[in-house]
Amino acid sequence: MRFKVSIDTNVCIGAGQCALAAPKVFTQDDDGFSALLPGHEDGTDEPMVKEAARACPVGAITVSETTG
Template identity: 80%
Template sequence: MHIDIDRNTCIGAGQCALAAPALFTQDDDGFSALVPGHEHGTDHPMAREAARACPVGAISVSPPTP
């Protein structure tokens, strides 16, 4: 699946990193970022939970494009 973080929407609440620390971290500015190695997608089971945990809906998870 593909994970997208809308940096214009992200408020740096860190709920994604709490829900899925293997996938998400926070960058030096405090905004959500993917852990290195997951930039091109993942099948991690917590990806959708992290998207649901975002209080402003800055994370979207979609099927990979063929």
């Protein structure tokens, strides 16, 4: 199953919980805000991505299932 991930950069506070929960998908940019690692812009099959969204203290991460 693949997931489409989006980060609302206007909401993100740079807590880094997503990068801790799913380090294969998320990182933090030079300003400390969440960012997707290269190759995950169009979706990912990483199972921890939903946990990363739940761990975000401000709900800046949206995850939806995709087909394909």
